[in-house]
Amino acid sequence: MRRGSRRRRAGRGDGVTGKLDLDPALVARARELARRAGQPVVDLARSHTTVSVERAVLRLAGVTGADPDGIPWVNRLVDAVVADVGLGHGVAAPVFDALAREQISDVTLLAQKAAAGSVRFGQPTGRAATAARRAARKAVAAGIRRIDRRRAERERLVKRYGDPRRRPWIYLIVATGDIYEDIPQAQAAARAGADVIAVIRSTGQSLLDYVPEGATREGFAGTYATQENFRLMRAALDVSSKELGRYVRLTNYASGLCMPEMATLAGLERLDMMLNDSMYGILFRDINPIRTFVDQRFSRQVHARAGIIINTGEDNYLTTADAVEEAHTVTVSQLLNEYFAHEAGLADWQLGLGHAFEINPDLPESFRLELAHALLARELFPDAPLKWMPPTKHMTGDVFRGNLLDGFFNLVGTMTGQGILLVGMMTEAVVTPWLSDRDIALQNVRYVLGAAGGLHEDFVPAPGGFIQQRANRVLGEAVELLERIGEQSLLSAIAEGTFGIMKRPADRGKGLDGVARHEADYYNPATEILEGDAA
Amino acid sequence: MSGVEVGAAAPGGGAAEKRIVRPYGDTTGDGMVQVSFTLPVPHDKRAEGAAVQLANKMGIDPAMLVHAKQMGDGFTFFVVYGRVNHLVDLAAVQVVERDFPLLSAKEVNAVVKQRLRRKLSVVGACIGTDAHTVGIDAILNVKGIAGEKGLEYYRELTVTNLGAQVSVPELVEAARAAKADAVLVSQVVTQRDAHLHNTREMSAAFREAMPAGKRPLLIVGGPRFDETMTEELGVDRIFGRGTTPGEVASYLVHALITNRKAARA
Numbered sequence: 193m194r195r196g197s198r199r200r201r202a203g204r205g206d207g208v209t210g211k212l213d214l215d216p217a218l219v220a221r222a223r224e225l226a227r228r229a230g231q232p233v234v235d236l237a238r239s240h241t242t243v244s245v246e247r248a249v250l251r252l253a254g255v256t257g258a259d260p261d262g263i264p265w266v267n268r269l270v271d272a273v274v275a276d277v278g279l280g281h282g283v284a285a286p287v288f289d290a291l292a293r294e295q296i297s298d299v300t301l302l303a304q305k306a307a308a309g310s311v312r313f314g315q316p317t318g319r320a321a322t323a324a325r326r327a328a329r330k331a332v333a334a335g336i337r338r339i340d341r342r343r344a345e346r347e348r349l350v351k352r353y354g355d356p357r358r359r360p361w362i363y364l365i366v367a368t369g370d371i372y373e374d375i376p377q378a379q380a381a382a383r384a385g386a387d388v389i390a391v392i393r394s395t396g397q398s399l400l401d402y403v404p405e406g407a408t409r410e411g412f413a414g415t416y417a418t419q420e421n422f423r424l425m426r427a428a429l430d431v432s433s434k435e436l437g438r439y440v441r442l443t444n445y446a447s448g449l450c451m452p453e454m455a456t457l458a459g460l461e462r463l464d465m466m467l468n469d470s471m472y473g474i475l476f477r478d479i480n481p482i483r484t485f486v487d488q489r490f491s492r493q494v495h496a497r498a499g500i501i502i503n504t505g506e507d508n509y510l511t512t513a514d515a516v517e518e519a520h521t522v523t524v525s526q527l528l529n530e531y532f533a534h535e536a537g538l539a540d541w542q543l544g545l546g547h548a549f550e551i552n553p554d555l556p557e558s559f560r561l562e563l564a565h566a567l568l569a570r571e572l573f574p575d576a577p578l579k580w581m582p583p584t585k586h587m588t589g590d591v592f593r594g595n596l597l598d599g600f601f602n603l604v605g606t607m608t609g610q611g612i613l614l615v616g617m618m619t620e621a622v623v624t625p626w627l628s629d630r631d632i633a634l635q636n637v638r639y640v641l642g643a644a645g646g647l648h649e650d651f652v653p654a655p656g657g658f659i660q661q662r663a664n665r666v667l668g669e670a671v672e673l674l675e676r677i678g679e680q681s682l683l684s685a686i687a688e689g690t691f692g693i694m695k696r697p698a699d700r701g702k703g704l705d706g707v708a709r710h711e712a713d714y715y716n717p718a719t720e721i722l723e724g725d726a727a
Numbered sequence: 728m729s730g731v732e733v734g735a736a737a738p739g740g741g742a743a744e745k746r747i748v749r750p751y752g753d754t755t756g757d758g759m760v761q762v763s764f765t766l767p768v769p770h771d772k773r774a775e776g777a778a779v780q781l782a783n784k785m786g787i788d789p790a791m792l793v794h795a796k797q798m799g800d801g802f803t804f805f806v807v808y809g810r811v812n813h814l815v816d817l818a819a820v821q822v823v824e825r826d827f828p829l830l831s832a833k834e835v836n837a838v839v840k841q842r843l844r845r846k847l848s849v850v851g852a853c854i855g856t857d858a859h860t861v862g863i864d865a866i867l868n869v870k871g872i873a874g875e876k877g878l879e880y881y882r883e884l885t886v887t888n889l890g891a892q893v894s895v896p897e898l899v900e901a902a903r904a905a906k907a908d909a910v911l912v913s914q915v916v917t918q919r920d921a922h923l924h925n926t927r928e929m930s931a932a933f934r935e936a937m938p939a940g941k942r943p944l945l946i947v948g949g950p951r952f953d954e955t956m957t958e959e960l961g962v963d964r965i966f967g968r969g970t971t972p973g974e975v976a977s978y979l980v981h982a983l984i985t986n987r988k989a990a991r992a
Contacts, residue, residue, distance in 0.1 A: 380799050395872075396861045396870070399890075412861045413872075476870045477887070478879070511876075584874055620874065628765045631798040 212349065212564075213661045218671060219572060225674035226527035229682045231438060234535050236482060236683075237489040241714065243401070243706035245490045246270050246283040247451035251460075252335030253284070253328065255299045258405040266304035266453070267402045274305035276313035279708035282715045284328035289316035292323060299331065315713065329699055329717035333484055336497065336721055339459035343499040346439075346462055349430070353439045356387040358645060360580065360605055360613035362637060363443070367392035369411035371421045372530040375428045380627075382432040382440045385634050388465060388612065390443035391425060393417050398448025398477050399702060403457065413624070417444050417454060422461035426545050428700045441465055443503070446491045447473055449483070449703045455491035459498030465544065465612075466495060469505035470532045471525065475691055476508055480701035481683055492536030494720040502538065503612070504529040507548030515585075519565050520669035521676035521691055522547050527670070528682070530576070536724070540575035544612050548581035549601040557658065559600055564662035566608040567653070572667075580605045582616025594618035595636060602640035607651050613637065748815045758810045760787065765804050770797035776895070778805040786811045825974075827981035832881050835976045839883035842984050849878055849979070850891035850902045850943070852913040855925040859915035860891045862948055866911065866972050877972045884976070893930045895925075902933075902943055908983050909944040917951045923960065930961030945981055946975070 241406045247266040258264045273283045290313050291302050305311045356362070364386035366377045375380055378389045394411030397404075407424060408416040415421060421446065429440045441464035446454040451468070453512045458466050461639045470488050473479035495502055506522040506529075513521065526545045533543050547569050551558045569578055582601050587594045598616035653659035677685045689695040736959045748777035752759025762782070775792055782790035787809035794806035835949070839847050851863045867888045869879045879886045889898065902910050908935045912929055914922035926947050935943050948966035957965055964978060 235849045383799065396859075396864050399860060399864065477868060511874075587874070626765070627798060627802055628763070631796075631804060 204571065210571070212566075212567055212660050213655065214664065214667060218667060222523075222572075222667065222671050222674060223531075225671065225678055226524070226531045229674060229677045229685075230528055230531040230535070234489065234532070234680050237486045239710050240482060240486045241279060241282060241708055241710060241716065242452070242483055242486050243270050243274070244266075244450050244701070245452045245716070246273075246279065248333070248456045248490065248494070249282070249284055249332060249716055250287065250303075250455050251453060252718050253287075253299055253331040253618045254335060255303055257300060259304075259307060262405060264402050264405060265300050265307070268307040269299075269303035269524050272303075272311070272468050273313045277315045279706075280711040281713055282313045282710075284323045284363050284717050285316055285321060285713075285715045286313040288328040288331070289320055289324040292320075292327065292723050321713070325715055325717070328715070329418060329720065332717040333721055335456075335460075336718070339456075339494070339498050341484075342459060342462040343497075345609045346464065346499060349433060350439045353433045353437055356438055358641065360386040360610045361441070361577075362634070363388040363390060363579075363612050363614045364630065364634075365390045365392055367411075367414045367430045367615075368414050369394065370409040371407050371424055372409065372414055372449060373417055375425060378425060379428060379432045381630065382436060384631065384680055385638065386440070386615075387438070388441040388443055388462055389425075389429060390465075390614075391415050391417070391421070393445050398445070398473065398479075401449045401703065401706065403450050403453050414716065417457075419461060421555045422457055422463055426462055440675070443467070446495070446502075447472075447505075448477060449479060449487075449706075451484075452490040452494070455494040455498075455500075456499060459494050462650040463500060465501045465503055467505065468492065468495060468502040469546070470507075470529050471686065471691060472505040472508060472612075474686060474696045474701065478696065478701050480704040480707065481686055481696055481698045483701070483703040483707050486707065488532065489536050490719065492533055492538055493719065495542065496537035496539070497640075497722055499542075501544050501719065502533065503544040504546045506546040507550070507579075508546075510550035511585050515548075515552070516555065516561060519561075520673055522565070523568065523572070523666060523670035524673050524677075525691060526573065527674070532571065540573070541577065542577035543573065544579040545569065545573055545576050546579045546581060549583045549597075549604060549616075550581075550585050553583075553586055553597055555567065555643055559604070560658055561662060562600075562604050562660040563607065563653075565666060566604050566610065568663040568666055569657065570608045570610070571663075577611025579612040579614065580610035581614050582620070584620050587616075587618075587620035587622075589622050591618040591622070591650075595632065598633065599636050599640060602645060603647075606641055606644055607648050671691075736856075739845065746816060746818050748817060749813070750811060758812060759808065760811050761806070761808050762787070763804065763806045765798070765802055767802055769801055770795055770803040771955075775805075776805045777853070778803075778807060782809055784806045786813055788812070795906075823850055825985070827978050829973060830977045830980060832876065832973070835881055835980050836883040838984055839979050843883075846883055846885040847909075847979065847983065848885045848887070848905050848907050849909050849911060850887045850889065850898070850905050851913070852893040852898050852901075852906040853891040853913050853915075854893050854895060854898060854929055855914070855921060856915075860913070862950075863888065863913035866913070866948065866970070866975055871972050875971050875973055878976055881976060884979075898929065899932050899936045903936075907943040909946060909979055912945075913946045914947060914949040914952070918948075922949055922951060926960045928933050928961060934961065944979070946978075948975075 244641050247270050248264045250269055255266045270283055273286050277286050290311050362385055364381045366374045368374050374391055392414040394416045396415040397416055402420050404416045407420045426442050429442050433440045443465040444562050446465055446466040446468040473484045474481045506525045509521050549562050551561050595618040601616050615633045617625045617629050683698045687697040745848050749758045750760045751757050766777055775795055778792055779790050789883055790809035793808055796804050798804055841877050851867045853860055853863055866877055867879055867886050868877045871877040889901055930945055945962040946964045947962050950968040952965045952967055954965045954967050
């Protein structure tokens with residue numbers, strides 16, 4: 193199947209565009225400003241590498257497994273190369289040069305030898321460099337072909353079992369910490385109506401500078417993302433897909449310090465969606481901005497290739513900042529995420545741009561404001577699936593009120609044609625969802641979609657009325673903010689606390705020591721293949 | 728049930744001396760409650776009987792089963808209304824009083840801004856070989872825990888999170904450099920009482936390095952600490968499992984600003 197033929201599959205542009213009377217010139221101006229703000233960051237990403245990008249390259253080249261302490265061989269190998277030649281040349285050439293000198297063919301074996309200190313690395317030149325690059329490219333191309341095969345496999349399965357019969361797709365979370373406990377819960381959730389299963393990661397995994405190995409049975413408020421856990425869950429959901437006659441999608445997180453590796457493992461294990469925001473790690477995890485942007489670009493190139501839908505994290509801004517006053521920062525971030533995603537080769541159908549129902553319900557007309565904001569996102573990005581996130585900030589433990597709020601959230605979701613709906617729990621902020629909480633939440637979704645699933649056809653805001661005015665005002669504020677960012681730079685805007693109020697200077701934050709500027713002879717066969725084929 | 732107690736709960740007694748109360752449905756003294764729960768059985772007559780039995784054992788009698796719905800293969804969700812015969816003696820209520828008021832982020836910021844008139848500096852770390860930053864990150868990172876934002880979110884706090892495996896001398900140096908008002912240490916690993924040894928080493932180092940008036944407030948947290956051991960460990964406060972960032976922030980304001988004299992006397 194041709195890649196382009198699946199465009200718009202998860203989008204919902206039809207029937208809902210043109211309701212806000214947005215000024216096309218202003219929309220074009222917003223996109224142009226986002227491009228201008230994003231371009232210097234892309235240039236930065238193109239001229240730097242990180243330890244995690246290099247580890248992802250080695251994973252594609254076939255390095256697997258971990259040492260007896262659980263540190264992956266890719267970490268040991270990258271550390272060894274960095275100690276001998278630094279990071280700025282890329283590890284591919286030194287590694288494949290050493291492989292030739294040592295006359296071994298298994299890269300994992302080389303990593304083991306390197307960890308034991310019996311291999312020295314150098315940056316090859318001349319014919320040795322040409323040979324090393326050729327060998328590296330061949331090995332990495334084999335890894336990328338495995339990702340291509342997983343994508344073709346997904347397309348086959350979607351064809352065989354079919355997509356969910358209606359939108360939005362229903363997205364449910366499981367997170368017990370134990371993958372073997374997660375599996376039956378995920379299968380039960382799929383049976384109960386979930387179209388997408390997300391396995392929440394263990395708290396703090398985003399700050400680990402390595403990917404844990406193997407099946408895991410213990411986590412903190414979530415389950416570790418590992419290649420084996422990915423494989424086990426995908427296999428279980430394939431069984432569910434067959435049973436239910438619809439393809440059940442699996443989601444995890446390409447975020448934190450190992451973003452490029454997570455994307456690579458997701459591609460290798462046929463995950464279907466990945467949370468992958470351009471700024472979340474910077475703002476909410478204090479990860480160095482340059483590290484994040486470099487990692488993010490590579491991970492998005494992998495997602496583009498793997499046919500993975502990304503979910504961005506704009507909902508998070510609204511949990512820290514006011515959802516009315518700061519509504520335009522969501523729009524700005526969506527435009528930036530769109531720019532970065534397109535630049536990395538992602539198509540519109542792969543952009544699960546985030547936004548959320550987080551306005552204080554005590555505010556007069558809060559529901560109309562929510563409708564205006566949700567419709568604005570829908571009309572700005574008509575071919576993107578859009579990920580609609582439920583209320584969290586104003587969920588208080590009053591579960592009855594919470595259930596009502598979730599009902600209104602679901603109603604906005606269907607009235608504005610959202611693509612992916614994360615099911616809200618009335619016990620948000622009380623407990624991790626119980627079986628009955630999930631059942632009540634799904635009943636809520638089914639009722640609203642059943643009772644009002646076609647309401648978007650009839651729902652046309654009054655010309656010049658409250659909703660149109662509000663949406664246009666938010667767009668106007670977004671353009672103003674983008675203009676201000678353009679006058680300085682995106683990095684200084686982030687440093688000064690423009691998004692989600694966090695101040696994150698470019699020379700601070702976690703993971704900075706794993707960033708290097710490209711040397712003149714930097715070589716990365718994965719980027720070369722991913723960019724070459726995208727062109 | 729003794730007549731005296733029932734008499735005390737009788738209607739018309741006035742709010743002044745109503746020591747004994749019962750749950751209220753729509754009539755004073757009716758004792759009506761509503762509960763919901765799940766039993767791991769498929770929905771049938773027997774399941775409904777099982778739900779009523781549980782309600783009876785909980786003291787709900789008569790129990791009205793008003794809703795039963797099967798979920799998945801082997802679970803049923805029930806809603807039960809009914810009357811409990813328990814009496815609540817308000818005079819016998821015992822609550823553990825938190826010795827500081829719980830403030831919102833806004834209130835914390837306002838107090839710091841108005842009364843301290845500079846940013847309050849907090850330095851956090853996992854010390855020793857402990858690599859579990861879960862606890863310190865939950866308290867310090869903006870992301871926070873269970874929907875509550877971490878201390879980084881507070882505009883008037885300056886947070887330095889040193890991360891994992893920080894040595895005690897490094898911590899003391901960082902606290903000095905950041906002019907820390909408070910030092911937060913997280914300890915998860917408890918093998919051979921490592922959390923206790925590390926905490927003692929840390930508090931001793933601060934005592935040695937800084938005179939009493941200049942020392943930052945020392946706070947330690949982790950799931951296995953006994954909150955009453957502050958003196959033994961030489962710290963100002965211990966926080967146990969389930970502590971939220973808001974509690975820590977409220978305590979900081981209480982100990983360093985609003986109750987400073989009493990706390991550091």
